[in-house]
Amino acid sequence: MTCDQINLRIDAVLDGDEAWTSDARAHLDTCSRCQSRVALAQGINRWLPQLPVDTPPATFTSGVMARVRRERWRAEQALDAGFNVAIAAGLLLIVAGVAGLAWSSGLIVVGADVVALMREAIAVTGAEIAPQLPTYSVAALLLTMGLGVWWWTEHANFER
Numbered sequence: 001m002t003c004d005q006i007n008l009r010i011d012a013v014l015d016g017d018e019a020w021t022s023d024a025r026a027h028l029d030t031c032s033r034c035q036s037r038v039a040l041a042q043g044i045n046r047w048l049p050q051l052p053v054d055t056p057p058a059t060f061t062s063g064v065m066a067r068v069r070r071e072r073w074r075a076e077q078a079l080d081a082g083f084n085v086a087i088a089a090g091l092l093l094i095v096a097g098v099a100g101l102a103w104s105s106g107l108i109v110v111g112a113d114v115v116a117l118m119r120e121a122i123a124v125t126g127a128e129i130a131p132q133l134p135t136y137s138v139a140a141l142l143l144t145m146g147l148g149v150w151w152w153t154e155h156a157n158f159e160r
């Protein structure tokens, strides 16, 4: 048995998990270095339990967890802000690209014509609807009343 093999087993033997083999005992009887190591380990084992144990305050765990949550939340906020900025920049780039493409290909001129066409369509539709507005109003009133009666029969309690 070598000094290294003894050294590896000192803790286990002192803790009671193992016992010295006859080979180990024979080595320990003749090796002053291993004897001093065993004596040092025994001294440490006697000394450690006498050390005062600091107990953390009762709020230690909750305080640490609150701090962890706060820092995690801040990190997520920073990540979200960066993500939003990236998305906004991407959208801006897309809009600028589409606008640039439309402008360079002459679509913007057609766009102005389309807006004028839509205005004209709205004006014509309004002119056609205006004479029949009382009919539409009465129809809307009847529909609203019908829906109201339906809602009332669905939600009213008739079991009294």
Ligand SMILES: [Zn+2]
Pocket (backbone or CB within 6 Å): 002, 003, 004, 006, 027, 031, 032, 033, 034
């Ligand atoms: Zn030894």
